[in-house]
Amino acid sequence: MIERVIPPTLKNAVEQISELPGYGEKSAQRLAVNLLNMPRGEAKQLIETLMEVLEKIHPCRECGIYTEEELCPVCADEERDRTTICVVEESFDAFAIERTGKYTGLYHVLGGRLSPLENITAEDLNIDSLIDRVNRENIKEVILATNPTVEGEATASYIYNLLKNKGITISRIAYGLPFGAVLENADDFTLAKALEHKTPI
Amino acid sequence: MIERVIPPTLKNAVEQISELPGYGEKSAQRLAVNLLNMPRGEAKQLIETLMEVLEKIHPCRECGIYTEEELCPVCADEERDRTTICVVEESFDAFAIERTGKYTGLYHVLGGRLSPLENITAEDLNIDSLIDRVNRENIKEVILATNPTVEGEATASYIYNLLKNKGITISRIAYGLPFGAVLENADDFTLAKALEHKTPI
Numbered sequence: 001m002i003e004r005v006i007p008p009t010l011k012n013a014v015e016q017i018s019e020l021p022g023y024g025e026k027s028a029q030r031l032a033v034n035l036l037n038m039p040r041g042e043a044k045q046l047i048e049t050l051m052e053v054l055e056k057i058h059p060c061r062e063c064g065i066y067t068e069e070e071l072c073p074v075c076a077d078e079e080r081d082r083t084t085i086c087v088v089e090e091s092f093d094a095f096a097i098e099r100t101g102k103y104t105g106l107y108h109v110l111g112g113r114l115s116p117l118e119n120i121t122a123e124d125l126n127i128d129s130l131i132d133r134v135n136r137e138n139i140k141e142v143i144l145a146t147n148p149t150v151e152g153e154a155t156a157s158y159i160y161n162l163l164k165n166k167g168i169t170i171s172r173i174a175y176g177l178p179f180g181a182v183l184e185n186a187d188d189f190t191l192a193k194a195l196e197h198k199t200p201i
Numbered sequence: 202m203i204e205r206v207i208p209p210t211l212k213n214a215v216e217q218i219s220e221l222p223g224y225g226e227k228s229a230q231r232l233a234v235n236l237l238n239m240p241r242g243e244a245k246q247l248i249e250t251l252m253e254v255l256e257k258i259h260p261c262r263e264c265g266i267y268t269e270e271e272l273c274p275v276c277a278d279e280e281r282d283r284t285t286i287c288v289v290e291e292s293f294d295a296f297a298i299e300r301t302g303k304y305t306g307l308y309h310v311l312g313g314r315l316s317p318l319e320n321i322t323a324e325d326l327n328i329d330s331l332i333d334r335v336n337r338e339n340i341k342e343v344i345l346a347t348n349p350t351v352e353g354e355a356t357a358s359y360i361y362n363l364l365k366n367k368g369i370t371i372s373r374i375a376y377g378l379p380f381g382a383v384l385e386n387a388d389d390f391t392l393a394k395a396l397e398h399k400t401p402i
Contacts, residue, residue, distance in 0.1 A: 007269040053214045068208040
């Protein structure tokens with residue numbers, strides 16, 4: 001029986017991998033087999049790189065973008081427009097916006113989206129620190145660039161309600177993006193258009 | 202620009218993950234973000250488990266099933282029918298067959314399938330060692346249980362040609378499985394039926 005034949009270390013690894021969002025038992029097995037089938041040196045190198053990521057990378061003190069420094073390169077750059085904050089779900093969304101070269105302001109990474117199904121509430125996201133930044137700094141505009149999904153919309157709407165009486169412009173990234181898409185997968189042109197046509201809420 | 206904003210360690214990790222079979226840049230980013238978003242202790246535990254897998258797990262000396270011992274539990278079990286070998290692509294295929302409880306013979310893990318597209322030839326698979334086992338041991342039957350895909354069929358057919366003049370029964374796992382499916386994803390009942398109705402080639 002499988003309980004006897006599958007090595008305990010491998011079973012344990014598959015169980016741990018399948019806890020990751022988007023993974024199930026089969027995809028976890030596939031990842032484990034792919035690692036084991038790689039030349040052992042390359043596989044160890046990959047695992048060491050992942051450990052290095054966990055040791056070196058942390059959220060920027062100000063905006064939450066994953067960085068190796070205390071302040072990320074955007075927050076540390078005095079040339080950026082420090083009156084505008086673009087709010088994104090994850091760091092890779094900010095990296096995707098940077099790739100367009102069309103945005104010169106700052107970011108704020110929520111670290112996810114409101115999701116009743118996954119039991120993610122406002123307390124699990126970096127929302128308090130966004131409000132703090134708006135209160136503390138000379139912010140004139142907040143662009144809500146959460147994903148154009150039901151959960152992203154709910155998150156944008158939640159944050160809008162917290163900010164609407166602060167006398168600043170609050171924008172939502174424009175719907176050049178098809179509903180239901182994932183922001184970090186958008187092509188650069190679409191993403192640039194969506195930023196260009198951002199509309200005040 | 203992204204080259205400036207994405208931390209080098211993270212960029213390096215995403216590049217290495219996207220080299221894994223079945224991964225692209227976006228799925229590699231997703232894996233990296235999921236790891237970083239986990240509680241740091243749990244993430245490190247997962248990485249350490251993966252490193253432990255690479256350090257402890259290796260192919261069984263006889264059959265190639267991934268195991269922590271020199272001989273896997275199947276090869277080490279004197280009660281198994283040592284005249285029958287079931288040839289599978291990967292260890293998890295053997296684990297899936299074990300789960301049915303319907304097979305009492307030995308295994309042989311090829312470590313993949315012939316694939317001209319991925320440049321995988323017979324030399325990359327454990328085929329020589331299978332022929333060796335058939336020549337050396339008292340083998341009466343070889344069951345070819347590669348996946349019922351075009352590549353799995355080609356692999357079975359290639360091995361059939363190497364074994365057909367050795368005076369043993371060569372069977373192919375029965376087509377209870379839908380064509381194009383992946384063996385390790387089959388449900389236990391279908392897999393048991395497919396073994397039960399194996400047909401001589």
